[in-house]
Each structure stands twice: as C-alpha cells, then as structure tokens.
Amino acid sequence: MNPVIILESTDELNEPAREVLCSVWPLSQDGDEVAIGTPIFSDHMVQVGVSLSGRENSTLALPEPGSYLVDVGYPNGHSLRTTITVDENQRYRLLVSGLKRVPITDISTLRARRSDGESSFGWVPRVLAAGARRVSVRKQDIEVSAYTQQDELTLTGLYEFASNIKHPAAQSESIFTRAITNELRHEITLGNSGVEVERSTARRWLIVSGKGKAQTLIAYPDGWACEDSDPFKLIMERKSNGGKQRFKWSASLKLMDPVYGSLVEYLTRRDISSTLSISESDRGKAATALYRKKQNPFSAAAAAYLLALSGVMDQKHYAWVENLCFKYMWMPDGAIALGWISLNKETPDGMAYTEAKSWFSQAWSRGLPYYTVGLHVLIDGLTLLYRVDPSDQAVRSMLSAAKAADVACVRTEPFTTLEISRYVSLPRIS
Template sequence: MSAVLAIRLLLPPGGEPNDAVIVGDIRSADLTRASQYDILIPCGGSPSPRPYPVGPGRYVVSASLPSGLVLTRSAVAVEGRETPVDFTMTDSPYETHAWQYLMGNIEPGAVYHGAAPSPTAEPVAPRSTVAAASPPDGPVPGAAVDLTALATWIGDCPPARCSFAAVLTLAQAPPGTPVAASIGSGGPGVPVEPFDAGGALTPLYRFGPAGPLGASGGPAGERQFLVVEAAGSVRLVTLPLPWGDAEVEVLVNLRQSPTGSAVSVAVRDADVGAGLAYLAQGALDTAARLFTDVESTLYSGLDNPLAAAAGCYVLIGTDHTPGETRWDPWLERLADGFPWLGDGAILRAVRLLRRSRGDRRDVRRGRDALIEAFDRGIPFYTLGLSWLVDGLAAFPEDPACARRLDEARRLSWLVDTREPFLILDLRQRRT
C-alpha cells in the first residue's frame, strides 16, 4: 500500500464550477522519492481532490497559475493514508470575478476594498493600464480620468471591415470617429451592460455563442468584436465566439497592477481555459499538458475550430517533428474548412515552413499560406499575428510578402501582447 496526496485548488465557494484544471508538480523534498511533473489540479468552489499515489516521505507540491505565479505547499505523505493538499485562492475581490482572478487578470480583494495599497499606474499604452491610481473605491486625484467604461458589441463584422488595412485606417482616424459603426455591418452596434460592475472599477461582461448574455442584439456572424471605450482609450476586442457551449468573459480593469492588462478576455472552458492563459504567457509546454488531455475531443469533428486552432498553436510550438505527424491532417482540415479563420492558414504556413528543410514546394506552399492568412483578415490569436509577422519577414525580396509585412507589423504595435486573443488599442492616449 502506498501513500496518497489528494490535491485541489479552492476558489470562492459558489463562484465557479468544480471541473476546471491547472498544472502543477509534486517534488520530493529530500530527493529520495520519485517526483511527478505536469500533474492536473482540479479547481473550483468545492472540487473533489485528485489523488496521486506517492512513496511515504516529504514533498513540495506546486501549482502553476495561469498568471505565471507559482503556489507551493509542503506535505508529508504517510503510508496507507490520504493526505489532503489544499491550495486556496478565495480572496478574489468579487465572487463573480473568481475565474478572472484564477487567470491572473485581477488583483486580490484587499486592493479593491481598502486593506492594501492601490497598485501604481504607469503611462497609458497598448501594454499598460488605463487609469491613474486612486484611494480604494474613491475618486481619481483631480478627477483626471473618468472611471467609466462603455462597451459595444459588434455581432457580425464583414470580412472587409476586419482586414488589416481597414483596422489600420480606423486606428489612424480622427478622435471621435465611431469605431463600432465602422466595424459592424448593422449600424452602431449593441451597447452592453456589465454582468457585474465590480464596484464600477472592474466591469465584467459575459457572452454566449450568440452574443451578450441577457441582451437582445442583431445576428451573430463569424467575427464578433467588443469595442471598449475607457479613460480616453478605445480598444477593439476580439471575441472568440462561438466557443462551443462555453461562455466568454471580458474584464475591463480600470485599476489594475502595472503589469496587468486594461482589458482581458477569458474563455470559461473547464478543460482548456487555463491552457489559453498559459499559451499567452508563452508557456507552451505547460499548455500542452491541458490540450493533450482533450486532444481527441478537439479534433474529432472540429466542432470548435477556435479551440482546435489553440491546440494547433500548442502542438506546433512544442512538437518539431520534421516528417508527417498524426495531426497534420487535422491542420489541413482546419485551414481549408474555415475560410474566415486566418489562424488556420497561419498554422498551415508555419508547419510547412518548419518541415520544409529546403524543399521548394513546401516553401512555396508556406509562402502562399501566409498571403492567404493575411488576406483573410486579422487573426483571432495574438500568437498568430506574431507568427504571421515572422513568416512574412522570411520573404524580404517578395513584394507581395513585403507589403503585407508592413501592415501586419504596424498592426502589431497596437496589440496587448499579454492577452491570448487580439486586443487592439485604436486610440492610444498620449501624455
């Protein structure tokens, strides 16, 4: 009979389902026992702990949070017993924001409720905050910044209006240009009320497959966006919808840490929601543990092409097999079957170029896929834009690639690189 460590991570009771998972490790404290890496840790208000058999002895158990933080607990495993190892993250500022707290998009409750110093703001830019620091739940000094946010849902964006050229033109438009009306096909868009205002400083918006929860809007198309206007900035937020039956959250954080994002998008997918955050960090090996666990589901029918694309980013980023792989046919189906998904063409291009080994046919096909990806419009994934820029840059003497590279590179300057999905700051407030 062996010892067992029963591991889980607790979120605020009642705030989240109990089937989400993150990644962690079990390490022998004295190096005399076998360690276990990339274990899955269930998360929720009252999740059942996952048992891991170990040899008797002392261990250090770690939980790698999607935010990049690592929690650790010491545990003594006793022969014939099950030892509980509970991590806690119950200090979310609001129960409704527990998922955002787990993803690392919001500060602990003490920051928002007066028991800790407010974070220090930094100059507004695509990779920084949108509001000056203030006393908890109090006014901004000198009322320099209006702590309100206006969100407008664009349910059906025509392909021509989410092209690189169209979005760059909108970013260069004079202040006051109506972004929502310029992007959508059905007028000025649908104003969206927050699911939870979070004391007005952290409004949270939730979306289902057909658009905002609790709001009646127009038809939902293949590209949906949210236009967020806050503190002098206008952001065009890519909504990864539909994502099967899962909901998508958009958090507008008007008082966040200097390293946090002003707007964050998270998918409430218990299987791979945390994996998307690992993907945004660049922790592809960690993300791979979650995507590999549900790989067959992702690709069996490509019912969720956005999730399948995320899985392909992880696979290509971690598997450098030069020859054919078991997932190459899935990648071809993803690229060919969803012409509105620029990420599918980006993934095909990168795969072809990496495995080409100088083969002119694969190089040419990869080059053509890059051009196709660009012409499909801005991608869903931030990593996709980065890979597109890198790919086009590999053909500096090709006029068609060089022209597209210029526009893709200029668009990348507007992107919040910490977010998994493309968020563009179209009106950078300058000081």
C-alpha cells in the same frame, strides 16, 4: 486511507477555473541533507477554482505519510514551489494564488506583484438588452459593444477600420453600459449569441469604450459553444477612479472552459510542453472530442497552432488543418498555422518558402488573427521570409502591418486584444 492534497484557489470569486500542472517529489533525510526521490506526479493536471466538475479533479492522492516537495505551474506563467508534511489519512489543503492574469494596464507589475494575489475589486455583473434606453455618452463611464464586420478586412485595412470606429455604429450592439461610478472593476458573462459559424462569413469584435471613446478592440470568437456554461467572461479594470486613469479601462476576455481556457493561456506563452500535457490528458482529449463534435472552428484553430509549433505533424494532421483553413475562409489562424508548418519542414527550400508566403498572404487577407500567439507566429514567419528575400515588397508590406498590430497588442491576452489609441497613433501602413 492515504493522505491527499487538495488544491484550492484564493482567486475563486474573480477568476474562472483553470488547469494547473503539478509535480510532487518525496523527500527523505539522508544524514544531514534532504534527498529528493523519483517524482510521484510529473506535470499532472489539477483543476483549481470554481467548477461544475466537483473536487475530484482538484485532488492528488499520495502513497504514504511523509514530506513532499510540490511544484505548481499556472497557465499565466506564475508558479508555486513548497514543501509539505502530511500524516496518515490527512486531507492537506494547499492554497494557490496568482491564477489571475498580469494586469494588462501595466505589464511591468509582473516583477512587483504581491504574492497574495488578492483584489479589492467588487464583482458587478450587469448586462443590458440591446433595446435598452441609452445613457448619454458624456455620462457613460464604460460601455461594451459587439460589432459585426460584414466586409472582408485585410490586416493592412485594419488600420482604417480601427481609426473609423464610431460609437454607436449601425453594425454595433450595446451589450453592457455603466453610468459614471467609482467602481474599479466590472465583469460580464457572454453567452452564445446563436451565430452559426458553419454558415456565417461575418466576423465579430468586442469594443470597450470609456466616456464614449473606443479604447480596446478584441477579436471575439462568437459562436464558441460550451456544454454547461456561458463560454466567456469579460473582465474590465482600471487603476483609479480619479485623475488621468479614470476613463482608461483594460479588458480581458476569459474562456470559461477550464481545460481549453488553460490550454490557450499556456499556448499564448508558447509553453508547448505544458500545452501538450493539457491536450494529451484524459480531460483534454474529452474536451477536444466534444468541440470536434460541435464543429468548433476556434478550438480547432488552437489545436492547429499546437500542432504547428510542436512539430507533431503528419499528413493526416496537415490535411485536417488545411480543411480548417479552406472551410472557414474568414478565419486567418488556419492559414498562419499552415505557413509555419511549411517553413519548418526538415529541409525547407525555395518551394517551401513560396508555399509559406502563399499561406501567410491568405492570412493577411483575412485580417487580425483570433489568437495572440497567431499574430506572433505570423510575424516570425514573415520575418524569416523577409530575411530570405529582402527585396520582396509584398512580404515587407505584410510584415509591417503585422508588426503594427503587435505594437498595440496586449501580449498576455489569449484572444487578440488591441489598444486602439496606440494602434491608430502609429504611422499609417499602406
């Protein structure tokens, strides 16, 4: 029996399973130096963390005993590179840490992050029914509400929407609340609410509030259906339970599907090569086929961005993205992908710029993109159009609205997450 490497995560209790990309090279002694051979695995998908699929997706079979160089790349941008030596029949356990996201309350800690990646925060799930007795706002430590937006909301109009969020509001439903405690972390799973995205025209938002004040606004892809689990986990953290940080909560919406959860995290960093590796794998193709069968527009939007950014586009793909854009008129993401595709034709001309402006205008009219990468693509596209014609006031206005959202956007989050206080403190966009 050949030796195998089993990858295990030290973050299993707190983080959903994820797909990492693993490369393995054999090492040999060449005189006094070590020689690296042809890779046995190159960007090979390996699943780490708690998953219903078992250990088979977490194992790499090596051809023979010996020494190997192992490189593991995580969706959040972290990586691990180490050398190992394995004997015949050995099952080598390689522990990986750092799958957890960079703490969004302080992105600068990426440089100073501890290598062990351990957390002292407890896991405290608690979901309250909508009809539960409300706790006094003054005594609430944290509350999460799902807000239903019935009317159309442009990207410019988002400013007024965020400024006027009331708590509670007629369109909001409290899904989690916690009286004042010393806990630093909360987690809740979010199941499918039963929204029929095929028929619905209303958008849903998650609002995280501390001591009755709305702090975070998340574009919530409600209606995302997973086969074997609840689709999302919402993680809320704060730095301290005392002082100025006591009521300041960060929030992270995690997709529980290991394949697409990894795909959208790689995509957020615009790591197109890794995203394609996930998408083109057997597990990636199976997940895509399942979501296509379920007609999931949110997974389709992620695929549309991948097609647009990778340049892997033919007429069939273009027609598919165009259908996504017209079928789900409340979703900005399809129009953003089409605008980017128009700008990146082999020989862009005046007609291509006009076409791109039309798509970006549609996206602007539909409001904040569901994906953070979409907001950044929109800004890049509008910036190019503005440079082509600085006198175009419509483009300038759309670009200003997008940049305002970007300033308050948590860039490490796959699903667009705005810090409300930062956003509404900006000069009003007209």
